[in-house]
Amino acid sequence: MPVDSPVVPVALTVNGKPERLEVDPRTTLLDALRDRLHLSGTKKGCGLGQCGACTVLVDGRRVVSCLTLAVMNDGASVTTIEGLGTPDALHPMQAAFVACDAFQCGYCTPGQILSAVALIDEGHAGSDEEIREHMSGNLCRCGAYANIVEAIRTVAGQEG
């Protein structure tokens, strides 16, 4: 017979805004973002860290938010797709994804974009092959990979 999980407090800074939550410790960062903060730009694809749709930046680094508990990230700064840009003021990577048609259905897209932003920050945009290798944690079932690589190359070129 399971015991009740005690609720634990979590303090996060999400897209620059402080958030305080009381969560069941089993709550993943993904579920906290989607179901508690209603930041549904972060997507749930598999819940097991196998698709990358839930990729967010934690303290500037890309992580799969479905495999990290909210409570493990107490005190951390989280950037979701909503914190990157808005429809009227797109982040360069968001703009490049639109320009290069780097998505179809759009569901894996927020994770792809956050992963791409991190990839450039990590210095992995040196060649198409390197980009492809370092974007392989993000599945795109519509098969937009070639355009995703093009979008990243474009932004890396602008920044380089």
Place this chain on the structure above:
Amino acid sequence: MIPGPFHYHRPTSVAEAVALLAAHGDDARPLAGGHSLIPMMKLRMAVPDHLVDLAAIPDLKGICEDGDRIVIGATTTQREVIGSDLLAARLPILAETARQIADPQIRTKGTFGGNVANGDPGNDMPALMQCLDAVYRLAGPDGSRTVPARDYYQGAYFTALEPGELLTAVEIPVPPAGHGYAYEKLKRKVGDYATAAAAVVLTLDGGTVATASIALTNVASTPLHAAAASALVIGTGLDAATLKAAADAAKAITDPATDGRGTAEYRREMAGVMVARALAKAMRRAKGA
């Protein structure tokens, strides 16, 4: 898909963590990156009542040089292993291996200690640690002890770690400058566990192999140190016949399972190919260095 209920602990020292682990015994699990444990908990393959998060223990983090050894703290992430200048200079095979683990997101949180400690035969670092003859530092309620990587793995998910013990760091003897190395991993796609993989570190004396160490990933219920294969290449120039003999000797100690990665026969064969290719690459690097 939700883990069973648990109590969450966040100790700030190794002593506190060990006390918690010791107090709860088999009902407690240490939590580092969580990327192995949390999926297992979601699938109810692990149902710990107590999770001891190691993130707030500074002593467990970091990479440093200690005489002729490099010491890597357990909660050092794979990303940090890849980014370490020290490792790049002294033990480049670590980054080469870490880069082939899972994908970049997983490597952000996934830890070196978690990869070596949990006994998953699919993990890549354990074979490399056997290849390098690393030693694991374990802290327990009765004090600390060390266990060589070559003695640590007893079966799939069975290790020398006792309930209440925590792997705190790994000591790696640094091979001489100019050593040759390679971690060759065959996988079905980026992010996958190895169909078969081989780690090789060797040194040359003139054109012949002076020392060599070979170990294998995911072709048995534990990582395998291929001692016979290693011995066999010493004194040779790694000609084709030697490569084949080494591959055969390595294959002989494998016992892979038939699974989605291929039949046991195929995976055994691939273990041999990985050994031959890793030896050849290590030789090229040693000569080029």
Place this chain on the structure above:
Amino acid sequence: MNAPALSAVIGQPVSRVDGPAKVTGTARYAAEFVPDGLAYASVVSATIPRGRIRALDTSAAEGMPGVLAVVSHRNAPKLPYLERDQRPPVDPKSGDQLRMFQDDKVLFNGQPVAVVIADSQQEADAAARCIGIAYDETEPTTTFDPGRGRPPSEETAKGGRPGAAGRGDGAAGLAEAATTVDVTYVQAREHHNAIEPHATIAQWDGDSLTLYDKSQWVQNVVVEIAHVFGIEAGKIRVISPFVGGAFGSALRTWPHVTIAAIAAKMTGRPVRVELSRRQLYHSVGFRPHTLQRVRLGAAPDGRLTAILQDAAAQVATYEEYAETTLQPAETTYSCPNVATAYRLVEMDTNSPCPMRGPGIVTGLYALEAAMDELAVALNVDPVALRLKNHADINEKTGLPWSSKALKACYETAAERFGWADRIAAPRSMRIGTDLVGYGMATAIYHADRAPAEAEVILFANGTAVVRTAASDMGPGTYTSITQIAADELGLPVEAIRFELGDSTLPMAPVHGGSITLVSVGSAVAEACAAVRQKLEALTGEGSIAERLRANGLDRLAASAKASPGEETKRYASSAFGAVFVEVRVDEGLGTLRVKRMTGAYDVGRVINPKIARSQCIGGMMGGLGMALMEAAEWDPRFGKVMNANLAEYLVPVCADTPALDVTFVPSEDTVLNPLGAKGLAEIAICGVAPAIANAVFHATGRRQRHIPIRPEDLIGT
């Protein structure tokens, strides 16, 4: 008003109009709506392949924190499930659908048997784990044994999937052949695995029901749920503005939609049902495991004298889903003697369903691989063999093609690919230690059109709204239809808002089978013409805005319906293509890499070349997965897919992406529709798998007659 400039926007590489919403996370998918008081459901799945529920212990779950209800056959409302003629047209034509919680029977492993509803997803999931179920198992049928195959039922046959079809005398054609091949191919069970899991939020307001659902046909959801609950269609509204990929898995309305409605009814709260990745493998259909035998006969000059193709496909016991697998045998090539035989192999599994290029892609795999084998047997070039047997008309129906530029596809793709550099003998091309193989295949997918309606509203501020109940699961419907309206109205793209994905909008057909653009686009074009006519009847001059204001109007609306007509009786319509592939094989490891792919397509007029290209590269990646990776690992002991996750069910990742080259040959099909387009979702995956398989033979000299082809198949060649 001035007449709009011809094709000012159509044909332009306009960026997706829904792009900014998708890249900022503001596009809202089914699970992301948050009605007040939303509760969360967790579906409990059966763990045996066949039998009955003997005992169901829900007491522990019911006492857990946050739990609102546990629903099973013991307490679910009895639902009418009306007769089959009231069933939606995308449902199989024979058999009975799965009924939710109406009795204690278990028909397959993974069937929903209960649902827990709670205040949070965590509480629902936790409680669902605590339901105890005891079963009485009966001997299941869980092996795919083609020997048990039976012909499809009469209803299925009438629906275009007959047990036997053809023309001439297949056996005689084979007997007269100078060269024959007789080969058998196997294709694995494949799963759609869209990254968005299927999800539904159900909300009752009195006797009215709103469903936020992942759907390729919102109005079909209305029909289905009205039929299940025996309520008026007018009481149901389905909302689905964004669909996170589907590839056919959201054509039907699956049982979890009914579960959401039951759960909401019983709790008096809006309820969300979101299936887990694992549940998707037994909840929303799949491409069926299929075995095919192909016999081809040819005269010495390469002319086909016979095509005999047999297929056996797995099917559920309770419902009869069948495919048009053998249609390519009848339509792809000119041949006087064609005979096909289709069999269904019943298994205790959930029902299969259409997956991108349904049936055709399966049949074409076997046919095009066999054509390659014939080319080798005849010692002729594979492209030459196909040109020799070019079908100038559709020989199945005897009708002329409404348009066909397949020869241009072969020529263009071969030229761009560099097919002339191919050394015909297998195992004769190498780069370094890798073997190199070139392979090609024909692509064909019938081009259809269905009736559709649309409404256009012009506003005095110079903008317009276009409305129809279509869907956009990724192909770019939002954008291409906006472009059509822009041209018809003479307005810039930015001035037009296209509303879709709401069942209360004007009638639209299923978003599948590559028919959306030609069907909905034609209706939108006509509605635009109608509103323009109304506008021209007004007094005054100048822009739309000026004319409306001059007449004291704040808006002007018109609707239209567009339907296919008599042309469908006089012409056959199809999209065509040619796919060329280069593979590299590392013999030591058996690993295979697709280096590059060139496709040339005849899809009629291309409305948006940027988005059309994306469709094609997506289809190429889908075909790559089909050829080399995708397979459900079925364990007959449990009647269950064992690799029901995205780590073990392999799909292509970014690193697997080859160089992809897409060309659209000049083509226009104004017979099929006034826009001249033919639709291109399905054609893009057709032919890819056989082109890869053929390239593998060319590289290695060994035939692999199954897909996916795995590394261990290629080692030691």
